Amino acid sequence: MKARVHVMLKDGVLDPQGEAIRHALGSLGFEGVTGVRQGKVIELDLAPGTTEAQVDEMCRKLLANTVIESYRIELPGAPVPTSGAEERGGPDAA
Amino acid sequence: MKARVHVMLKDGVLDPQGEAIRHALGSLGFEGVTGVRQGKVIELDLAPGTTEAQVDEMCRKLLANTVIESYRIELPGAPVPTSGAEERGGPDAA
Structure with missing residues (x-):
């Protein structure tokens, strides 16, 4: 079973890499x-039966720095999220 | 108008970062x-009317190293690609 996690800098956090690309x-x-x-x-290649809650915990503990980053989890079988839906990691940085 | 480009290492290319996460x-x-x-x-925040061909050219010229990376373009209004569809950048590395 595969899961995909997207991690983006929150709005308001400076993104020098993105700026360099621009x-x-x-x-x-x-x-x-x-x-x-x-x-x-x-x-992530996961053992069958891994729950979204477990993937969420992986994000909070390791994959995303929720102070400056938000994340989004895509699991097989779950509805394809629309843009901006289900961004997690707390409110945007000021 | 927003476009999103996913860049992944091709299968067969060693991914030390992923291994460290695992x-x-x-x-x-x-x-x-x-x-x-x-x-x-x-x-990417793009001017209205930017075509997929232009984004594809950005990928080939700058965003992806097609020797070791494949990329996938998501444009608004385009059908949501199924997993693995539309991977570009040539065949997987041996």
């Missing part, structure tokens, strides 16, 4: 790229 | 995690 895209001649944010995606 | 999850007491792969997700 600048590089501009230098390469790609106009109209107004913002870039870079995050991580972690694919 | 080991750390085991140390934390999470049993049954048999494999971990870590990739990147890049969210």
